[in-house]
Amino acid sequence: MSDSSTSVDLVTTLRALLRGLSPGDRLPSSRELIARHHVSPVTVARAIAQLAAEGAVVTRPGSGTYAATPRTRPGEGPADTAWQTIALTDRAVDTRSITDGLGPAPAGTLLLDGGYLHRSLQPTRALGAALARAARRPDAWDRAPTSGLAALRAVFAGIAGGGVTPEDVLVTAGGQSALSMVFRAVAAPGSPVLVECPTYPGALASARAAGLRPVPVPMDDDGVRPDLLADAFAMTGARLFYCQPTYHNPTGTVLSADRRRQVLDVARAAGAFVVEDDFARHLGHGGPTPRPLVADDRDGTVVHLTSLTKPAAPSLRVGALVARGPVMERLRALRRVDDFFVPRPLQEAALELVSSPAWDRHVRGLATALRDRHAELSAALAREVPGWTVARPVGGGLHLWVRLPVGADAGAAARAARQVGVAVSVGDRYFAAEPAEACLRLGFAATADRAELAEAARRLGQL
Template sequence: MHIEIQRNADISLTKQIYHSILDHIRSDLLEEEFQLPSVRELSKQLGVSLVTVVKAYQKLEQEGFITSVQGKGTFIRKTKSEENARKEETSSYDWQLSVQDYLPRSQFARFHQVPEKIHLSSSMIDPGLLPNRYLEQEIHSMLSENPKVLSQYGEIQGDKMLREAMVEYLNSIDVPTSPDNILVTSGSQQGIDLIARTFVGPGDVVVMEAPTYPGAIDVFRGRGAVILTVPVDSDGMRVDLLYNLCDKYKPKIIYTVPTFHNPTGALMPTKRRRQILEIAKSTQCLVIEDDPWSEIYFERKPPASMKSLDQYGHVIYLKGLSKTLAPGCRIGILAASGSIFKRLLAAKANTDLGSPLLTQKAITPFINSKRMMNHLKKLRTALKIRRDLVLEILSQHSPEEVSWFIPKGGLNVWLTLPSWINTDHLLIEAKKEQITFLPGSACYPSEQENHHLRLSFSYMNELHLKQGVTIICSILQSAVDLSKKQDSSPLF
């Protein structure tokens, strides 16, 4: 187990050790009954005091994540509900635990593909709402006309025809760029990883929203970055706090999801986007503008992208096509300029020598067609209906102590519960009902808040949505009632 200590961070060493071990546990990187290093061993390994490690272990034990056995040591403890239902016999692989890894966290993968019947944890779109039949026909047609595409490598930068098509498409959503400044990636996640591999090393400061997209946290934590967070309000990242943070530290990167923020759904106005760019200019840092679903708006088009306001090459823009078009193709777009782009292109070459050509060719004719525009229009209508259904059920059945943000676009609803309720515990109860959601703890890089959860309304049909959200409301009500009962119990 590798623990990265940042001695120049504002977070105490005790909290860093606590969060690092907790991230390993929640990411299933440590198995149940795995023996942790002794207090003395870990303090020597990290170069910290015994008291620092003792306090971290005590907090983990108080919260039920580890257990100490007198004379034997300290061990990972998990509930049966958190174990993989298909856990294989591992006795013959016990030796593997001695192989050191450098993965500090990989939480998001746990919620991406799940066995539960009602899947509300991952922001994916119902396959029935995507143009599967058209893409199937396009692939058949392309292969019949050009069967050699299967025996050809594509350009490292991405197929030129796709890049040209994407320029036209991006211009239509206020993202100016050129084919020479576009890099085709295997989804937005690879785009984040390429940026981190290229520009982030141990000790570099990365500023993120709190909460934020868990997959980005996993990547930056894996690079050993010092992650500093800025809270989110209804207009996105709070710029007043960002100013103060950047006055004290010099960030390498500011990562933001300004349009229908993941997970809260907040929409950043143009004024705040300009302010973040001014901060980036004054501190000479990069801004990652992650744009997974700006096309999915329910009222009016969102403001122009930060990329469109950028005059000096600070913004690296990421657009994924998996959400709105073809998850199976795993295609994303990265747009940058200057030497920043050239270095990212080199990183792409080192990573995989280019994304698959077949899938790039398959979607190219669709990108700027009338069929694409009709698809997006229908998709907005269908997802608005599902959003409204979830909001209606929450209004009717959730406890009055629960609040939520009404998203004007995107795929999620963010719920806030009373601070004494831990949604990690509620997830265990939901799984018993074959339901899953994303607990808020996965969305915080450092100081975790455990009383939030994200419901994705895009993947399940209306029947399953109604069933799942109603049951979750019942679980929430039970948690609130139990807390009230305990508070009202006589002390003697």
């Protein structure tokens, strides 16, 4: 080989040599390769590095280069990734609470387990028009501010009400992203976080992924019990309480007016934050919707999050965090570290949507549609499955919380429902600890129409 030989030539030569070697056999030393093939030390180093990257050889500093075992050679069997088990330690991300253990529903299944609006309920034309207008903006693809577009932050500040200003708002990539940011920003790994019992499974998964320990606090028909919340703060030393005061998922409960004040008082006394998940702000069924907790908070106790995803469409991943004081600075810092900013075209489209007359029409029409669907499913269940009890009438949201007869198994009921072509959510997923009772969550917004809801109830009556 001449002095002009490249590392590519040497790699080809060494591959031929490796075909005659057994795993563990030693290759010639770098000095031998330089002398034998008349190449430079750099050429040898590059060739060995490429073969090592391919898994063809193993280098041992101070010892030499050896032929790798066949399982690590490209195309000769599965790669050995067992080493990752040690490298990843024990920080597993548990998604069992947000995935269906029964797997994807077969075609034709009536979906009562969905958490988003059916396409027929989405403002698809308004979304398309908003996206088109946003794309025509000359600065649509420019970098967005870390906190979000000023005009969009003003919209979210207006939705929150009270003394919230645009400077108190941080635009996020939907509600789930906001949850993850708050849990990582406020509490250290290993810390407890208080949650309502039952609660949103996505919050449980996000808290555990951040290394936090969810601690359940019981609810009744008026929401979380302030007396037990105070006890939980005292017993655990928690500095964070996650709650959904308005149209709670899964029960639909609205925290009563007197308890709203008590919850804030209890949290202030404990020196703790209240994370208010206001996901259902635009999912009321036509009646008055209570003010957010953050609207009456003057001390920075409440970290408020909301989203446009639920009332619009699954892929409109735009939401907001509202916070005051040092916690907002930490949240902004996390935004810079995570992804700098939410993509500007999506923010522009969201702003176009909520600023148009079509948005108000959509929200009013959605309220009527959800109220009718709620009534349809409630009546059908009472008729077809009288042994099941709808926990309470709800004034907003997308779900019914159903209690099964004493002694029933919610998992078995969900499996049986799948057999008759209906997908439901097992209630056990909504509890941070042992479930207090056998329940199912039944959604009424993911089906095509009210007729499908009636048919789903009829099929459930066969169980």
